[in-house]
Structure formats: C-alpha cells, structure tokens
Amino acid sequence: MVHSLEKCIEDIKNSKSIAIMCHTVPDADALASMVALKKLIKQNFTDENSTKQIDLFVDADEISEINGAIIQGAELNTRHEENYDLAISVDCSSLSRLGKYAELFKSTKNNINIDHHATNEKFADNNLVFVTSSTCEALYRIAKIYNMEISDEVCKLVYSGIITDTNNLTQGTITVNTHKIITEMVQRKISLDALNEHFFKNNTKSKAYLLKQALDSLTFYAGDRIAFMKLTKQDISECDATVEDTYGIVNHGTEIKGVDIAILAIKQEDNSYQVSLRSKGDVTVSEIAVAMGGGGHDQVAAFHYEGLLADMKEKLFPLCREELEKHPVIEKEALFDNSDVSGENEQEK
C-alpha cells in the first residue's frame, strides 16, 4: 500500500482520463471535494495542448436542494471512457461506500483514495488519508503544497466542505490550518456569509417537522449522559422530507447539557437501522461504531444494523456505558476568571 502525494500528482499529470467519485448518500464535503478536485486538475494540469477527460460519479438516488447547489450544472455519472487511466475516490472510507461505482474504481488500474476518515480502510493503490476537518481541507492543502492555482470558486467549495463537516467549526478535527484556510478566504473577500446562510439557515419546513418527530422520541439513558432518538422511513415520507433532512438531527442530542453521547436510529424500509453517533468532550464514538460494524471519526460516527431495535440497543448501550465509564463526569472549571475584578480586589486598592 502506497502513501505518496508525489505519485498522486504524477498520476494526475500523466492520465488522459480520470474518474472522480465519492461515497453514496453524499454529504456536502463529498460533493464539494469531487467538484473542487476536477476544477483544480483542469486549472492546473490541462491546457489546449493537453486535455483530459474528467468524469464525476456518485451513487445517489436523490440529493437535497442544499447540497444540490454544489453540483448544479456539473455533469454527473456519464461514463465517457470505457477504461479510465486513473480513478480517484474522495471522502470515502471504504470501497463499499462507493456503492455501484466501487467496481469502476477497482477495475481502473491506477487508483487513489483521498480522505480524512480515521477509520479509512486504505483500499486503493495510493492512499492519502489526512488528519483534517474535511476532505476539502485536505485538497486545499495539497493544492497549496504544489503551488497550484486555486480559484475563488474552488475556495467556495473548500469552505463549504469545511463548515459542513465541522458543523460550523464546532466539532471534528479543527486545527490551526483549518483556521488559516478560513483566514485566507476572508482575505480573498469570498462571500462567506452567503455560504453560511445557504448551509445553516436554510432548512426546509419538512426538516423542521422531522426534527419535531425525532425530539418526540427523545429518551435519556446512563444517568442522562446518553440521548437517544429514533425515526422511521415512514416519518421521513410523512414529513415530506428526504434522507438528507435527517442530517444534523442527532446533534440536537449533544447540545443538551450533560449529554456525552447522542444516538439517532433510523428504521429503513427493510427494517434494518441506520444509526448515527455523536459525542462531545473526551468521549469518542468511533470505536463503538467500529465494534458495531461501522466507522467514522472520534466524535462523528455511524453504523448499519440488521435486526430489532431492542437487540441493537442491547449491544450498543454497554459499549457506550464502557466508554462513559472511562470519562467520569467531573465538575467543569469556571470558563472565566474574574478574580481581578471582584469586589474584594476593588476594595483593596
């Protein structure tokens, strides 16, 4: 298994045809990374004398209006080549997450996996897995390392990937680099406000009704340190909502004081469950998700469960309790120190 940024750039340079793909049920980071990567390659590695066929693939039945804006006008899922010189997967932690395009990826003789999931299965010839907020951030950093030309349009995509994957910079791997990138975008005078509003103040009424349904099911466990919610596919259709409208609902659990793990279980049409996990503080859920057959990041993870909800809880809750026991509740230190302006001090003067 190779990990070579240099080889990645060489492969991109030398390939006449490239297939870029992301995971099924794509989120904003997945879609934005695909489009940003295509733009970066076109702007930096092609000209009139050396053109490339770059095709984008995503296995998705429907994409929400909000995320649809990212790919508006971009051609998707049209295979212009029988055999591509290079396949690149973005934001995808395992081969199976590519859905029906996993085959295309595997059958392309040269392939690269660019991702930021700690649980990435390194399924490609060249695996570039970064500790970054988002795949978009990883792409931006690669572009900077190689002094690529980065357009404002690419910046808008990168910013979208960063803010959505970090729930507006409140969770995930946020580093000095993440903030540096955002500073660079502010300096470029990119209209970040418009992007913020698009991604965070743009919920449909259907999503609000769906949230109401989910909150109705809210139950607490483990001394109120676990918040559990459930929804069904039927709830989603009754609210006239989409699967993507379920994103973010689980975060409402961790927003509650004292809750360290939030769980949202969505019953699928085949009676299986899609389960999202979130945590805060030092509590992590990635290993819990892996133990349940899924994966993800420290504080954002998910798994799929075939079976009854009661059985799922019976397996999941002990794992959560075990993790919570590692991190007992401690009294929080005061956030602010006002001893210098307390009445006592004033009188001393």
Ligand SMILES: [Mn+2]
């Ligand atoms: Mn991502």
